[in-house]
Structures are given as structure tokens and as C-alpha cells.
Amino acid sequence: MHGCLPGGERYLPLEIADVFRAHGAAYRQTRLLTAVQLQAMRAIEACRTAALGGHLDRCKSCGFESPSFNSCRNRHCPKCQGLRQLRWIAARSRWILPTHYFHVVFTLPAELREFPRRYRRVLYRLLFETAAQALLILGRDPQRLGATIGLTAVLHTWTRDLRFHPHLHCIVTGGGLTADGQHWVGVKSGRFLFPVKVLSQFFRGKFVAALRHEYERGEFEMPRSEFDRLTQRLYDQEWVVYSKRPFGGAKQVYRYLGLYTHRVAISNSRLKAMNDQGVHFLTRAGKVVTLSPSAFIGRFLTHVLPKGFVKVRHYGLLASSHVKQQIGRARELLETNSQTPSAPFTSPLGLSWQEWLRLLLGVDVTRCPRCQEGTLVRVPLPSQLVTHPRAPPSV
Secondary structure (H helix, E strand, C coil): CCCECCCCCECCCCCHHHHHHHHHHHHHHHCCCCHHHHHHHHHHHHCCCHHHCEEEEEECCCCCEEEEECCCCCCCCCCCCHHHHHHHHHHHHHHCCCCCEEEEEEECCHHHHCCCHHHHHHHHHHHHHHHHHHHHHHHHCCCCCCCECEEEEEEEEECCCCCEEEEEEEEEECEEECCCCCCEEECCCCCCCCCHHHHHHHHHHHHHHHHHHHHHCCCCCCCHHHHHHHHHHHHCCCCCEEEECCCCCHHHHHHHHHHHHCCCCCCHHHEEEEECCEEEEECHHHCEEEECHHHHHHHHHHCCCCCCCCCEEEEECCCCCCHHHHHHHHHHHHHHHHCCCCCCCCCCCCCCHHHHHHHHHCCCCCECCCCCCCEEEEEEECCCCCCCCCCCCCC
16 A cells, blocks of 8 residues: 555555556547657556566576566656666766865746747756856856856756746856866855855846847747747846755765756656546645646656757866866865865776666665575566567666
8 A cells, every 4th residue: 555645545556657558548649749758658658567578587496486577768757767866876976076065956937937838948958058157157257266166957847746847956066176277266155156146147147148049040939029028027037046055065965966867757656546536646745736637647748858858967167078187186176275185986887787786775686585595597578569679678
């Protein structure tokens, strides 16, 4: 059993895949979906089922047998993110510096959330570009740091009740490297990075200017008068930028950010029930929201990203073009100043998923769960999904 709704009624565990399998076909018949939305729905429905094939785990010692089915590996599937998240954290932890970090969140105003859906790729790109520019330009300002900071940005597009709410989570170094590479300049006060009002106004100006540029390039099909009214409304309001120093210090920074990088719009654990009233799921403070199956599916698909869109990006010191040199120099300066060298990080990359589970969770999935002595041998199972000529690797 899995929790209960007010009134004491209890329900079996529920997954997003269950909602899609029960109501997805009817939803697709009455809606015009994009190719990536259709792909996400079908992948989630088939994930870890016989449709994708799999293998049979057979113990050499006691003869125990158990089937395991392949994962879809779709980035919107709530069951396929855990191992990806752990691998990402291990890979990016190589670039952690022995300094403090800040958590900054940039949010687009409501007027832009009503923008036609076909323009969302442009809006997401501008959100990344202008938020990063605002942070980097303020960091290089001689009146502030006069140095290049490093930041990692992650796109989220949802609220807890699955409404469209695009915002960017950024983890930012509490200091930067001077242009000549000779000095590390730390934030004078560890309490804040930049004044939030200054940052929000600068972000607003950069974004609206970029929006106008895209309009002049013909990216948006709307009358000039309508677009001018929109940009004026955007200028006339306060934009929300939130800044906070993350808990845990430098060693925890990417584990902290890892909570955001591979999160999907809603996890299976938040689903409470599906019945005649609709789909029931948890939001904040234990509150339960109920949506009709079609409304639930529609809100979930709102957060399927455009094909190929990269939702985690790195800037400044962490930009891929020179991250090794810049971070190496920054670490050298920080350790010289503190006279306390940081422990070298050795990333366990290249491991199989079984080795990852053993290393990180202490779980040995190759050992027989029945006799606890025998080794499980994997016997392939065929795929039952005709449209997939080759099943993806199992995870």
C-alpha cells in the first residue's frame, strides 16, 4: 500500500506510466502532440516492461530466476534519472573549488509564460544566455569583483502542481579569477553574491533587449503594437531573482545541484491515487491536488523539452572550452591563500551500472537474493516491441 487520501482510503503504488497506459491512447486521439512528446509518452509507458526486452537473472548455485526489463532512458522518465544523476555528480565534482558557493534562481514573469508554445525553445535559450550574462558581467565589473566567476545553470519549467513556470537554478562560485590569471578575488561578504535588486534589474534589461533582437530577426510572429505592449509591461514590473548561499559547503555543492539536474516535472513517489475523481498527487506541505487524467497528462507534457535542448549548461570558469586550465589555476591560488591543499578528487568514471550501485549504495545486484552466495548470470530476453529493432542497454 502507498499512503492514503483524506478519509482514510488506501491505494496501491502508482506510477506516471500507469496514468499514461490507462489514458494515454485517448489523450493522443484528441490532442496534437509534438514528436518529442509522443516519444516521451511511449518511452515512459514501455519503460521496464517486456516491451523493451531485458534479461533473466539466474543463480548458478540455487537455480533462482527473476526477470529484469530494460529502461527507456528517456530524460523525462522518472524511473531513469537516478544513475544518470550519480554519474553526473561524480564527473562534475572534479571542478569543485575550495570556496563557498551561492544558489541563484532566475524566474521569467507571467507574461512570458503565456507566450505561444512554439517559441519556448527561444525563451529557454534567452533565459540561459541573459542570466549567465548578468552574473558574468556583474562579476567582471571592477566596482564588484573584477573577475570571472564560474556557474552551472539548470532549467526547470514547473511548479509543484505542474503549472508552466520557467526558471533557472544556478550554482555560482563565491569569487572569481582575474583576467591575467594571477589572483583569486573572493566575494567580500559571504552573506550575498550581488545585490538582488541590481541583479534582477540587470537581468530584466538584458532579457528584454534580447527579446527585441529576436523579434527584429523575425523569430516571433506578432503585430509590432502587440509586441511593444508586451515589452513595456515587462519593463514596468519587478523581476524575481532569488539568491542564497547553499548549505553544506563546497564539498556538497554538486550533490546539492544534483538534486536539480536530473529532476523531472513530478516523481512517482508524489502520486497518491488514480480513480474516478482523477489523478491525486502531493504538492507542498502535504497538500493533495486532483486533476482529471487528461489535465494531468497535458500538464506533464508541457514540461517535455524541445528535441536536443541542453538543460544543464556551464559558464565562466566552468565553460567547457577552458575549464581544466581555469579551474586548475583557481584551485592553485585558493590553496596558496589558505595554505590548506584540498584533497585530490578521483572520479570513478567508466564503471558499469552494477559497480556504481555497489560503490555508491553498497548494493551488490550480482549476488543471488535467495541463497546470498551464488552469482547471478544474465540470460537475454527478446523485445516484444516490434517498432524497436534493438532494445536499449539495461540499467
